[in-house]
Amino acid sequence: xxxxxxxxxxxxxxxxxxxxxxxxxxxxxxxxxxxxxxxxxxxxxxxxxxxxxxxxxxxxxxxxxxxxxxxxxxxxxxxxxxxxxxxxxxxxxxxxxxxxxxxxxxxxxxxxxxxxxxxxxxxxxxxxxxxxxxxxxxxxxxxxxxxxxxxxxxxxxxxxxxxxxxxxxxxxxxxxxxxxxxxxxxxxxxxxxxxxxxxxxxxxxxxxxxxxxxxxxxxxxxxxxxxxxxxxxxxxxxxxxxxxxxxxxxxxxxxxxxxxxxxxxxxxxxxxxxxxxxxxxxxxx
Amino acid sequence: xxxxxxxxxxxxxxxxxxxxxxxxxxxxxxxxxxxxxxxxxxxxxxxxxxxxxxxxxxxxxxxxxxxxxxxxxxxxxxxxxxxxxxxxxxxxxxxxxxxxxxxxxxxxxxxxxxxxxxxxxxxxxxxxxxxxxxxxxxxxxxxxxxxxxxxxxxxxxxxxxxxxxxxxxxxxxxxxxxxxxxxxxxxxxxxxxxxxxxxxxxxxxxxxxxxxxxxxxxxxxxxxxxxxxxxxxxxxxxxxxxxxxxxxxxxxxxxxxxxxxxxxxxxxxxxxxxxxxxxxxxxxxxxxxxxxxxxxxxxxxxxxxxxxxxxxxxx
Amino acid sequence: xxxxxxxxxxxxxxxxxxxxxxxxxxxxxxxxxxxxxxxxxxxxxxxxxxxxxxxxxxxxxxxxxxxxxxxxxxxxxxxxxxxxxxxxxxxxxxxxxxxxxxxxxxxxxxxxxxxxxxxxxxxxxxxxxxxxxxxxxxxxxxxxxxxxxxxxxxxxxxxxxxxxxxxxxxxxxxxxxxxxxxxxxxxxxxxxxxxxxxxxxxxxxxxxxxxxxxxxxxxxxxxxxxxxxxxxxxxxxxxxxxxxxxxxxxxxxxxxxxxxxxxxxxxxxxxxxxxxxxxxxxxxxxxxxxxxxxxxxxxxxxxxxxxxxxxxxxxxxxxxxxxxxxxxxxxxxxxxxxxxxxxxxxxxxxxxxxxxxxx
Numbered sequence: 037x038x039x040x041x042x043x044x045x046x047x048x049x050x051x052x053x054x055x056x057x058x059x060x061x062x063x064x065x066x067x068x069x070x071x072x073x074x075x076x077x078x079x080x081x082x083x084x085x086x087x088x089x090x091x092x093x094x095x096x097x098x099x100x101x102x103x104x105x106x107x108x109x110x111x112x113x114x115x116x117x118x119x120x121x122x123x124x125x126x127x128x129x130x131x132x133x134x135x136x137x138x139x140x141x142x143x144x145x146x147x148x149x150x151x152x153x154x155x156x157x158x159x160x161x162x163x164x165x166x167x168x169x170x171x172x173x174x175x176x177x178x179x180x181x182x183x184x185x186x187x188x189x190x191x192x193x194x195x196x197x198x199x200x201x202x203x204x205x206x207x208x209x210x211x212x213x214x215x216x217x218x219x220x221x222x223x224x225x226x227x228x229x230x231x232x233x234x235x236x237x238x239x240x241x242x243x244x245x246x247x248x249x250x251x252x253x254x255x256x257x258x259x260x261x262x263x264x265x266x267x268x269x270x271x272x273x274x275x276x277x278x279x280x281x282x283x284x285x286x287x288x289x290x291x292x293x294x295x296x297x298x299x300x301x302x303x304x305x306x307x308x309x310x311x312x313x314x315x316x317x318x319x320x321x
Numbered sequence: 322x323x324x325x326x327x328x329x330x331x332x333x334x335x336x337x338x339x340x341x342x343x344x345x346x347x348x349x350x351x352x353x354x355x356x357x358x359x360x361x362x363x364x365x366x367x368x369x370x371x372x373x374x375x376x377x378x379x380x381x382x383x384x385x386x387x388x389x390x391x392x393x394x395x396x397x398x399x400x401x402x403x404x405x406x407x408x409x410x411x412x413x414x415x416x417x418x419x420x421x422x423x424x425x426x427x428x429x430x431x432x433x434x435x436x437x438x439x440x441x442x443x444x445x446x447x448x449x450x451x452x453x454x455x456x457x458x459x460x461x462x463x464x465x466x467x468x469x470x471x472x473x474x475x476x477x478x479x480x481x482x483x484x485x486x487x488x489x490x491x492x493x494x495x496x497x498x499x500x501x502x503x504x505x506x507x508x509x510x511x512x513x514x515x516x517x518x519x520x521x522x523x524x525x526x527x528x529x530x531x532x533x534x535x536x537x538x539x540x541x542x543x544x545x546x547x548x549x550x551x552x553x554x555x556x557x558x559x560x561x562x563x564x565x566x567x568x569x570x571x572x573x574x575x576x577x578x579x580x581x582x583x584x585x586x587x588x589x590x591x592x593x594x595x596x597x598x599x600x601x602x603x604x605x606x607x608x609x610x611x612x613x614x615x616x617x618x619x620x621x622x623x624x625x626x627x628x629x630x631x632x633x634x635x636x
Numbered sequence: 637x638x639x640x641x642x643x644x645x646x647x648x649x650x651x652x653x654x655x656x657x658x659x660x661x662x663x664x665x666x667x668x669x670x671x672x673x674x675x676x677x678x679x680x681x682x683x684x685x686x687x688x689x690x691x692x693x694x695x696x697x698x699x700x701x702x703x704x705x706x707x708x709x710x711x712x713x714x715x716x717x718x719x720x721x722x723x724x725x726x727x728x729x730x731x732x733x734x735x736x737x738x739x740x741x742x743x744x745x746x747x748x749x750x751x752x753x754x755x756x757x758x759x760x761x762x763x764x765x766x767x768x769x770x771x772x773x774x775x776x777x778x779x780x781x782x783x784x785x786x787x788x789x790x791x792x793x794x795x796x797x798x799x800x801x802x803x804x805x806x807x808x809x810x811x812x813x814x815x816x817x818x819x820x821x822x823x824x825x826x827x828x829x830x831x832x833x834x835x836x837x838x839x840x841x842x843x844x845x846x847x848x849x850x851x852x853x854x855x856x857x858x859x860x861x862x863x864x865x866x867x868x869x870x871x872x873x874x875x876x877x878x879x880x881x882x883x884x885x886x887x888x889x890x891x892x893x894x895x896x897x898x899x900x901x902x903x904x905x906x907x908x909x910x911x912x913x914x915x916x917x918x919x920x921x922x923x924x925x926x927x928x929x930x931x932x933x934x935x936x937x938x939x940x941x942x943x944x945x946x947x948x949x950x951x952x953x954x955x956x957x958x959x960x961x962x963x964x965x966x967x968x969x970x971x972x973x974x975x976x977x978x979x980x981x982x983x984x985x986x987x988x989x990x991x992x993x994x995x
Binding site: 045069133136151152186193209273 | 355434455494530569588589598608
Binding site: 208210211213214215216217218219220221224229232233235 | 683686687688707708709711713714715717718719720721722723724725734735738739782786792
């Protein structure tokens with residue numbers, strides 16, 4: 037008697053599993069690639085930890101040459117980390133300040149600034165690449181990580197402000213009024229009562245900013261010329277499709293997994309923040 | 322780490338005067354960034370589009386010359402066709418279609434398992450684009466041991482180079498599996514917010530699960546559906562990162578080239594160092610204008626204005 | 637403790653007059669209720685007194701000190717919000733201690749005072765909890781404690797009981813009143829519930845659409861409402877309003893309605909002599925002042941609502957239904973004729989157009 041609904045349910049499960057399978061296989065493949073000698077489909081031919089030996093020196097030599105080296109893995113890692121951290125913190129500070137002002141103060145120009153931010157947050161910044169190149173070049177910021185930071189922050193800010201404003205809007209006015217009656221100034225209430233209650237928003241913007249900076253590819257590709265300033269995205273890109281594209285896939289997979297570590301951490305432990313961003317925010321595709 | 326505003330603002334009447342003062346401290350840094358690196362580039366894109374600027378950054382004004390050239394550019398028509406094909410196929414099958422399927426399916430099964438499925442679909446979105454593209458490139462390789470060929474060999478098919486044989490399939494799969502998550506999250510949230518009473522009432526009235534989906538749930542998520550469609554159309558129209566990484570517009574000449582990628586190629590990846598900032602910017606200007614118009618439409622249609630609550634404290 | 641004086645106080649939001657030219661004096665130690673339906677401007681008035689809103693026009697004085705430009709933190713008021721507005725990230729102790737910390741009181745003094753006020757309100761055991769772990773009634777007490785601990789000059793309460801269940805509300809009503817009488821803090825209490833206002837306040841200011849309707853003791857409001865709005869707002873079972881025209885026959889004033897005539901007692905003739913004959917008026921009489929079973933008027937029993945101790949008898953008098961409050965054991969049957977009369981000294985007559993009371 038309960039067979040029919042059970043059957044219906046299992047059909048749903050099977051279809052879901054089938055459409056989701058490509059994602060599962062792709063990531064399984066990445067992991068297996070880094071610990072296998074060779075792969076046949078998803079079946080490894082022998083396991084090895086050799087690929088992970090790049091961690092010892094961080095140097096990757098292009099096979100068949102003696103002179104060409106990619107930049108050191110640790111240099112790339114620290115570049116990427118510094119870039120992501122600066123972007124994340126700048127975005128948190130700026131968007132929480134502006135989001136607070138826009139959420140909770142009356143002043144001339146407020147509605148214009150709000151309209152502007154809300155319109156820009158949907159606007160694809162990537163279309164401005166040529167003009168940004170011109171601006172960075174004019175400011176002497178071409179081929180510098182600072183240039184990439186500034187561009188990223190500017191283009192992410194409308195979204196960040198919009199998210200933070202949403203969190204500030206969510207704090208009941210009663211609570212702020214109460215703080216004022218209890219003896220706070222407006223700034224005091226901001227620091228002692230409002231900010232502690234938007235921690236989730238700050239975390240969300242921080243994680244979003246970090247991942248966005250950590251993963252950034254196009255701006256690094258376009259605005260960075262020197263290998264000294266490469267980030268992981270460029271490194272992986274070069275290992276995959278660059279000029280010296282032939283290389284041991286095991287090593288490429290290992291580098292890719294190292295690159296994925298923060299992503300995996302956030303994916304496992306901070307997904308609620310990521311979801312919040314997704315709901316509030318735009319997508320890059 | 323106590324913040325003491327008293328240090329800065331002493332007396333009450335003084336605070337009142339300075340009130341606007343610290344507001345500027347809150348707002349100006351953000352506004353500065355946005356104006357210099359967002360608004361000015363919008364205008365610059367438009368202006369550069371009126372020149373034949375190259376790597377020397379000289380402003381050689383040619384009026385609407387670039388736009389007239391677009392009309393005579395035989396590749397532009399092909400690329401326009403490519404772009405429309407790419408946007409609507411990806412949108413229909415993945416960003417809206419698959420997203421809708423995943424969210425309906427995962428909200429009608431065990432909640433824990435459903436959320437695990439949704440988590441997996443989130444993974445491509447947060448994976449760095451270069452790694453994600455790498456995964457697909459590996460899977461689509463021509464060698465017999467690549468993932469695709471290994472799978473098709475089960476059905477007795479010969480190995481092929483998927484990138485060369487079916488470049489569009491690859492482009493749409495790569496973008497689609499990333500693009501699904503946005504709609505999935507919005508739809509799931511919308512479906513979960515449907516009051517349980519509506520579903521119960523429909524069940525009491527004798528509706529089957531499919532009828533409930535068709536006559537209760539879908540009509541109730543009409544607005545999110547429209548929102549995702551509009552939003553993702555613009556996103557797809559202007560995005561090129563994954564195409565650049567997977568096919569770079571190839572194989573051959575402009576097979577999978579889309580409008581935004583064409584603009585990028587003209588400006589930054591011309592062989593022989595011919596840099597066409599002017600023409601690239603003209604192409605980008607068209608996207609910028611579409612982007613601005615659509616952003617304003619969201620603003621109006623999706624009533625973003627309602628999010629502009631009036632402040633309630635006047636101190 | 638201080639007195640509060642509002643002079644020509646107005647607050648406009650864009651073009652909406654939330655509060656319009658309000659004049660009110662609240663004596664030192666007095667318990668005043670601001671009473672009115674939602675949107676009448678009572679909360680806006682309270683927030684102006686707290687300093688959260690700036691008045692569009694007019695002045696606010698504490699004693700003789702003009703407060704318009706004094707920020708809330710320097711007004712030394714304590715306030716309890718409808719939502720309680722407890723700080724979610726602080727423990728109960730920190731919530732109550734917050735006003736004292738801001739005043740930079742020494743740690744041991746803060747500890748002692750918080751303990752004292754918490755014990756007084758019966759929440760001494762809850763000091764380590766977070767607000768989200770408390771019941772509605774407990775949250776309410778924390779909010780009270782936080783407002784009291786700073787020993788405010790004025791105590792402001794915005795619908796503090798409206799989120800409690802009925803039983804707790806009645807209990808808290810008594811506790812609040814007792815507390816106010818003990819500490820003798822000048823208290824302004826906003827409510828839409830006339831029972832709350834009547835039972836607790838020394839004086840009540842009735843507001844409607846931003847305009848003060850009447851300001852007086854509960855007794856004054858009940859027995860001598862100035863207009864039809866106050867008359868209708870005060871009273872558990874609403875006052876009967878009977879429409880008609882004022883007529884004169886044989887030296888008597890009568891109210892002539894659709895199908896009914898009511899005689900107006902001679903004691904009121906002096907007041908009525910200036911009113912033009914034929915003026916549309918409204919006769920007001922409270923259900924508890926309608927005597928049934930005897931008297932000069934009659935109607936048909938329309939429906940009976942038993943309330944336990946009492947019952948409300950609806951009487952159809954032809955075109956109007958009037959309600960009469962009768963003892964619960966009084967026997968009536970629906971559809972039967974019934975005789976009734978009004979207590980002569982308890983009737984009211986209002987002008988239909990202006991709503992002002994003649995009597």
